[in-house]
Amino acid sequence: MIEGMTSARNPLSPAEFAAIGDGHIAYVKPILSEELNALFPQAPELEPGLSLFALLGADGLPIVVADTREALIESAREHELVTVSVH
Template sequence: MTEHRDQLKKSMTTSEFAELGGGEVAYIKTLTSDQAHKMFPAIEGLPEGINLYALHAADGTPLALTDSMQAALGHALGDELEIASLH
């Protein structure tokens, strides 16, 4: 029983985590405009003081940045991505 608990506590390696979802799973993260500017420095003219929504692949790769949760969900559905819930 102790061996089983030890296996459950084992952390995923970086490469194992990067492969998670296999291009089929994504998550949506709410960002402030400042956070979005740091994550997406090539995007100019981001409005100040609003929340934005970033769609990420399971490995953390940013896929899209939108101004609404519905648009982020629409992008994920259009790419046939399953949305994972983050806790």
């Protein structure tokens, strides 16, 4: 193994992962309306079972939520963020 590289058995620490992209990378995460208030406490309560999409920074901090992936991607572009999907 190359010095300084992390093996598959030793994934990046949360701090190392958060540093990737230096604030320029965000990820798209599909969520249900039941999860909304855990990520965005100020959001209104929605009926359960709605499919939403959250944009989160590499450090996991929530940025914005939308009802379509396309709207979320456009918002990320406006803020000059590169997006990746979480499966």
